[in-house]
Structures are given as structure tokens and as C-alpha cells.
Amino acid sequence: MDDTDAAGVGTLLPVPRSVLVIEDDARIRRMVHMTLRREGFEVAEAATGEDGLVRLAGQPYDVVLLDLRLPGMDGFEVCREIRRTSTTPVIMVTARSDSDDVVAGLEAGADDYVTKPFVPKELVARVRALTRRSREAEELPVITVGDLEISPLAGSVTRDGRSLDLTRTEFRLFTELASDRGRVLSREELLQRVWGYDYFGDSRLVDVHIRRLRKKIESDPASPEVVTTVRGMGYRVPG
Numbered sequence: 001m002d003d004t005d006a007a008g009v010g011t012l013l014p015v016p017r018s019v020l021v022i023e024d025d026a027r028i029r030r031m032v033h034m035t036l037r038r039e040g041f042e043v044a045e046a047a048t049g050e051d052g053l054v055r056l057a058g059q060p061y062d063v064v065l066l067d068l069r070l071p072g073m074d075g076f077e078v079c080r081e082i083r084r085t086s087t088t089p090v091i092m093v094t095a096r097s098d099s100d101d102v103v104a105g106l107e108a109g110a111d112d113y114v115t116k117p118f119v120p121k122e123l124v125a126r127v128r129a130l131t132r133r134s135r136e137a138e139e140l141p142v143i144t145v146g147d148l149e150i151s152p153l154a155g156s157v158t159r160d161g162r163s164l165d166l167t168r169t170e171f172r173l174f175t176e177l178a179s180d181r182g183r184v185l186s187r188e189e190l191l192q193r194v195w196g197y198d199y200f201g202d203s204r205l206v207d208v209h210i211r212r213l214r215k216k217i218e219s220d221p222a223s224p225e226v227v228t229t230v231r232g233m234g235y236r237v238p239g
Helices: 026-038 049-058 075-085 100-108 120-131 168-179 187-195 203-217
Strands: 018-022 042-046 063-067 090-094 112-115 143-145 148-151 156-159 228-230 234-236
Touching (some): 018 026, 018 049, 026 120, 042 049, 049 063, 049 075, 063 075, 075 090, 075 100, 090 100, 090 120, 100 112, 100 203, 120 187, 143 168, 148 168, 156 168, 168 187, 168 203
Parallel strands (some): 018 042, 063 090, 090 112
Antiparallel strands (some): 143 148, 148 156, 228 234
């Protein structure tokens, strides 16, 4: 059966987005599964970090929802392991938004976080934000910043022909800054552009990802020249 509508016009059907939920609490897994399925997502479950990594090795997912406090291999270790081989967006689940877990999880490679107990509407919004591209790639040309070349269509950043190992969120963040070269973008604007929301955003997301991005693109991350900070205002790629 081909992807045509009932009238046979040839309209492509939307492709369901897939989410892997790695959570040891069966009740939370069921709730998340039902919530995301109602919104049209395909959902797979894993009760341990080890099982989650096996599932990820077997097939790709669009987003991973990862509890940090897992038995055995904890969520931090799982996230670091995912980042060794994959750029799949990871949303970590933590008990407190003001805890050190948030920064530690972001430093481990997570793209975003939600706190327990979470509101289903917020969870869906965050999952959707990470399955959407912040801008249609074909609308943006290749961008050159010094010896770096950003290809929005390919989703890659290269230096001297060598591709840099950026996550999808780091790539989006760099692309947004470089496409408005010379202009200061506030943390709030970057949250809206890259993560797709603002009213429950967290500026720590921007700061930690900028720090991770600089480690990969700057000659000296301690004295950045590609992505600079404008105190009290935000970040920019100098024009």
C-alpha cells in the first residue's frame, strides 16, 4: 500500500515520530506511553539503562526520554554512552529542577529535561520541540564562519573537510547564531528558536549547550572567538 490519501491524490502521510522511554517505574512508563501515543507518537519502553542501550543499538528513535536515577547503570552513564555513538535528542527526567542533576545531565549530553511530577502537556511540548527542525534546512544556504562551514541541508559542521561531532541541538544552536551573524541573540530568543518554547524554558539549557559547543568549535574554549558572550545580553557570532 502506498502513501496516498483516500482520493488517491498522492498526498504523503505524516510519518509517526518514535520515542524510547527508559524508566524503571512501570506506572510512569505506562502513563508516558499512553500520553505520547494519544499525540501520535510511536513509543517503546525499557526498564533499565542496559536494556535501553540494546534497543537503541537495534533501531533508531527520534527522541529518548531518560530517567536519571535508574538501577544499575544510571541515566548519566546511559546518556554519555548514547553520545559516544548517536546524536539522538535526549530528554532527561529528574526529581528537582534546582538540583545539580540538571547541569550534570546536560553536561553528560542531554538536550533538555523535565521534572517529576511532570505535566503531560509540558512533556508532549518538549518532545515535539525536539522532533521539529527549528527552521526548514532548504531555506538556509551554506554558512561559513572562519574555517568552519555549516551545511543546514546536510546537518553538518566541517573544518578543513572534517565533520565535527555536534549533537542536533548544538548544531541548531550554532546555525541560529551564525545565520544572524553580528547580532546578539538573548537566551530567551535562543530558547524559542532552538528548543521551540519560552514560557517554561530554562536559561541553563542555553549556557550549558554553548559551553559544550565551544569545546568542539573553538581553538581555545576559555577564550572563545567563534561564539562570544555579550555580558547581560546573550551570545553572538561576530560579523
